[in-house]
Amino acid sequence: xxxxxxxxxxxRLWIYTALxxxxxxxxxxxxxxxxxxxxxxxxxxxxxxxxxxxxxGWTWFKKDPNVWRKKYPHITKKLDEVDKRISKLENDN
Numbered sequence: 040x041x042x043x044x045x046x047x048x049x050x051r052l053w054i055y056t057a058l059x060x061x062x063x064x065x066x067x068x069x070x071x072x073x074x075x076x077x078x079x080x081x082x083x084x085x086x087x088x089x090x091x092x093x094x095x096g097w098t099w100f101k102k103d104p105n106v107w108r109k110k111y112p113h114i115t116k117k118l119d120e121v122d123k124r125i126s127k128l129e130n131d132n
Contacts, residue, residue: 088100
């Protein structure tokens with residue numbers, strides 16, 4: 040056991056290959072999600088998660104319907120203002 044730890048400390052190639060592999064993997068996923076096959080694969084993955092939520096009630100896989108409000112606060116504020124103006128105009132008429 041101690042020999043393996045000493046070898047890992049002496050040979051640092053595993054660190055560099057792990058970092059390079061993770062960077063290439065992240066770059067591939069960033070490219071892949073915009074392709075037709077990526078959109079299909081993400082759709083299948085989403086369907087599987089929805090099945091798990093419905094079948095076994097795993098609620099941690101549920102999507103928050105208002106997550107876009109946190110992601111785009113300026114658009115959220117503008118849409119809320121427009122909603123208030125529309126409801127005010129409808130109530131005046």
